[in-house]
Amino acid sequence: MAEGKTITLxxxxxxxxxxxxxxxxxxxxxxxxxxxxxxxxYLHRGIEKLAESKNYQQAIPLSDxxxxxxxxxxxxxxxxxxxxxxxxxxxxxxxYLRVIMAELARIMGHHLWIGTHALDIGAxxxxxxxxxxxxxxxxxxxxxAGYRLTPxxxxxxxxxxxxxxxFIKKVREFVKWxxxxxxxxxxLLTENKIWTTRTMGIxxxxxxxxxxxxxxxxxxxxSGVAYDIRKAFPYSSYDDFDFKIxxxxxxxxxxxxxxxxxxxxxxxxxxxxxxxxxxxxxxxxDSPWITNPDLVSVQTDISELARRFVLHTKGPVGPDxxxxxxxxxxxxxxxxxLVGDGTEHPFRMKVRSPCFYLAxxxxxxxxxxxxxxxxxxxxxxDVVLGEIDR
Amino acid sequence: xxxxxxxxREISVPEGTTILEAAQKAGIDIPTLCHHKRxxxxxxxxxxxxxxxxxxxxxxxxxxxxxxxxxxxTDTKALHEQRVVNLKKILKxxxxxxxxxxxxxxxxxxxxxxxxxxxxxxFEPRENPRIAxxxxxxxxxxxxxxxxxxxxxxxxxxxKGIGAIDIKSDGDDGQIVVVDADKCKSCGECLFVCxxxxxxxxxxxxxxRPWLENRVETTCTYCGCGCQLQLKVMDxxxxxxxxxxxxxxxxxxxxxxxxxxxxxxxxxxxxxxxLIKENGEFxxxxxxxxxxxxxxxFSSIKEESGPDSIAGLTSAKCTNEExxxxxxxxxxxxxxxxxxHCARL
Ligand code: SF4
Ligand code: SF4
Ligand code: SF4
Numbered sequence: 001m002a003e004g005k006t007i008t009l010x011x012x013x014x015x016x017x018x019x020x021x022x023x024x025x026x027x028x029x030x031x032x033x034x035x036x037x038x039x040x041x042y043l044h045r046g047i048e049k050l051a052e053s054k055n056y057q058q059a060i061p062l063s064d065x066x067x068x069x070x071x072x073x074x075x076x077x078x079x080x081x082x083x084x085x086x087x088x089x090x091x092x093x094x095x096y097l098r099v100i101m102a103e104l105a106r107i108m109g110h111h112l113w114i115g116t117h118a119l120d121i122g123a124x125x126x127x128x129x130x131x132x133x134x135x136x137x138x139x140x141x142x143x144x145a146g147y148r149l150t151p152x153x154x155x156x157x158x159x160x161x162x163x164x165x166x167f168i169k170k171v172r173e174f175v176k177w178x179x180x181x182x183x184x185x186x187x188l189l190t191e192n193k194i195w196t197t198r199t200m201g202i203x204x205x206x207x208x209x210x211x212x213x214x215x216x217x218x219x220x221x222x223s224g225v226a227y228d229i230r231k232a233f234p235y236s237s238y239d240d241f242d243f244k245i246x247x248x249x250x251x252x253x254x255x256x257x258x259x260x261x262x263x264x265x266x267x268x269x270x271x272x273x274x275x276x277x278x279x280x281x282x283x284x285x286d287s288p289w290i291t292n293p294d295l296v297s298v299q300t301d302i303s304e305l306a307r308r309f310v311l312h313t314k315g316p317v318g319p320d321x322x323x324x325x326x327x328x329x330x331x332x333x334x335x336x337x338l339v340g341d342g343t344e345h346p347f348r349m350k351v352r353s354p355c356f357y358l359a360x361x362x363x364x365x366x367x368x369x370x371x372x373x374x375x376x377x378x379x380x381x382d383v384v385l386g387e388i389d390r
Numbered sequence: 391x392x393x394x395x396x397x398x399r400e401i402s403v404p405e406g407t408t409i410l411e412a413a414q415k416a417g418i419d420i421p422t423l424c425h426h427k428r429x430x431x432x433x434x435x436x437x438x439x440x441x442x443x444x445x446x447x448x449x450x451x452x453x454x455x456x457x458x459x460x461x462x463x464t465d466t467k468a469l470h471e472q473r474v475v476n477l478k479k480i481l482k483x484x485x486x487x488x489x490x491x492x493x494x495x496x497x498x499x500x501x502x503x504x505x506x507x508x509x510x511x512x513f514e515p516r517e518n519p520r521i522a523x524x525x526x527x528x529x530x531x532x533x534x535x536x537x538x539x540x541x542x543x544x545x546x547x548x549x550k551g552i553g554a555i556d557i558k559s560d561g562d563d564g565q566i567v568v569v570d571a572d573k574c575k576s577c578g579e580c581l582f583v584c585x586x587x588x589x590x591x592x593x594x595x596x597x598x599r600p601w602l603e604n605r606v607e608t609t610c611t612y613c614g615c616g617c618q619l620q621l622k623v624m625d626x627x628x629x630x631x632x633x634x635x636x637x638x639x640x641x642x643x644x645x646x647x648x649x650x651x652x653x654x655x656x657x658x659x660x661x662x663x664x665l666i667k668e669n670g671e672f673x674x675x676x677x678x679x680x681x682x683x684x685x686x687x688f689s690s691i692k693e694e695s696g697p698d699s700i701a702g703l704t705s706a707k708c709t710n711e712e713x714x715x716x717x718x719x720x721x722x723x724x725x726x727x728x729x730x731h732c733a734r735l
Binding site for chain 1: 501
């Protein structure tokens with residue numbers, strides 16, 4: 001190739017290593033990336049717009065479909081935002097159950113990340129173990145919510161159902177089993193020469209740059225910034241639990257890897273505390289404006305019957321007010337900006353998607369690296385396009 | 391103009407404005423059941439109660455005018471509790487009919503129950519059940535759903551000036567009774583204003599639910615008044631007609647034809663092509679063929695017996711422009727003054 005001449009290459013939108021329909025246009029000088037531009041929008045389903053025509057309860061399944069790899073964590077974000085809008089305090093038992101579901105979802109999301117990230121770099125074995133363990137969480141989801149990937153277990157004001165004995169049993173089994181499995185992942189990767197060579201010193205970002213780029217979640221913590229919304233602005237009783245925020249130092253692919261590996265362990269610690277100290281009590285608030293009257297009382301009481309009808313045909317009414325509320329999703333700060341207009345629908349819902357900022361940081365992460373490292377870097381920021389495109 | 395404060399908001403309204411109207415203008419939504427924009431104040435439901443100058447004895451805002459310097463509170467705890475008590479009185483014998491009630495989903499009563507967050511209103515059957523009788527066979531009266539708001543009676547009297555129905559009260563209870571069924575014009579004014587499913591339309595009963603129907607805005611085709619109405623459409627079939635008090639010259643009113651005469655739209659016996667009679671039998675034909683034949687017959691009749699042997703009768707369903715063209719055609723093309731109009735349908 002002539003001196004100074006570059007070629008342009010499309011990675012994606014159907015590239016297995018772009019983790020969904022992300023297209024990155026890279027300009028190469030030989031094997032070195034001199035310019036990288038991410039293109040998004042291939043998975044746009046109009047989720048924000050759809051939420052404007054659904055009532056507050058109906059929009060919950062939409063939130064599952066943002067970062068579908070960790071659906072319950074999005075439920076947490078959406079429901080707590082609506083509850084902030086409506087001024088609802090969720091019962092303690094529901095808060096704990098939500099924490100269990102959200103942390104399981106975080107682990108599920110990290111399973112998908114570790115499996116595909118390692119696969120991309122050539123370590124094929126990991127994904128089989130990761131998916132074996134992810135299956136256990138899917139079973140837990142199925143047990144309590146009926147759905148495996150997108151359980152939609154949260155409701156405005158609480159959760160959909162109380163625990164079953166099998167649910168408790170399965171969660172305990174998983175809590176007991178998973179640390180051993182995690183040790184297995186470490187054995188496969190952490191000191192693996194190929195793995196460390198492919199990841200150490202690749203795609204580093206300084207703490208300052210990471211903050212400026214709006215990075216949050218494990219990708220920010222990999223650069224040494226101990227910012228986690230569960231600690232910084234605790235919601236849903238997170239301040240009841242003892243857990244640590246793992247951070248990295250160099251902000252490279254390897255540090256981001258270590259952070260997430262430790263998050264697996266911390267999440268298990270939280271789930272363990274929540275399931276063992278699960279408070280007694282109701283799993284949803286009892287409010288005539290939100291709670292669905294049960295099918296027994298509607299047969300003898302017109303007020304219950306009429307309210308059930310209104311809640312089903314129209315939905316719970318929200319106030320004329322706006323709120324922003326963020327939670328720590330599996331990928332970072334997942335925020336919901338809701339503008340209520342006194343009806344059953346939000347006037348506007350804006351999702352602050354952590355993955356959007358992660359993908360926007362790709363140009364500065366990729367430039368200067370070899371094309372083969374692009375695969376490692378994209379894997380290390382762990383984007384899910386369902387959340388970017390919405 | 392008089393000035394006052396409602397819920398700490400300064401307002402200034404023309405003399406004679408009711409507190410309810412003034413509040414609505416200021417964007418304060420007081421719950422109501424019997425109040426209707428088209429009707430004079432009734433004051434039967436006691437939902438719109440407010441406190442004036444801190445006086446704990448509440449008054450109905452729908453029929454109390456704003457007075458200079460008045461301080462009105464519309465949403466205190468005491469008012470809320472009183473409203474719930476009043477509403478529970480209304481709900482006491484109310485049938486548990488929502489699942490089969492045509493109004494469910496757009497029922498004012500349901501909405502007020504939700505809005506006030508009423509709980510614990512167990513159904514008690516009436517000792518002497520009310521009688522389901524109505525002045526017209528097009529409307530069905532469901533007495534156990536009736537909340538005695540009197541909108542229907544007021545509409546029949548105040549909008550129509552007919553008085554075919556009345557309220558028979560009986561202590562705390564009562565019901566709607568027919569005064570003179572012969573006077574009833576089946577206009578459906580009472581049906582339109584009824585806030586609940588106590589009056590439902592007989593033809594469209596059980597055919598759709600408000601949240602499943604498509605509402606298509608249109609103009610009535612029966613006469614040249616041009617009343618605005620909405621067709622309720624389900625599965626591509628018209629299953630009913632409704633109106634909106636804010637739309638059109640009719641302000642929600644319709645006559646018997648506009649409100650109930652919609653079944654022809656989907657009738658199987660409707661003609662879909664022109665028919666030509668040959669040897670005593672009709673056969674289907676194309677428009678070209680039918681128009682050619684008509685033109686040819688007109689010409690030959692005119693030739694044989696003169697233009698005055700032909701007469702034209704047009705329809706009130708046509709617009710003015712169409713009727714103008716029709717008489718022009720009769721006079722200028724056929725050459726006759728024999729033009730008439732059905733004048734009514
Ligand atoms: S009138 Fe309203 S509250 Fe009564 S049965 Fe019908 S829908 Fe239900
Ligand atoms: S249909 Fe018309 S005339 Fe008959 S009772 Fe109702 S409002 Fe009166
Ligand atoms: S029939 Fe309808 S409008 Fe008439 S009093 Fe009963 S609820 Fe009110």
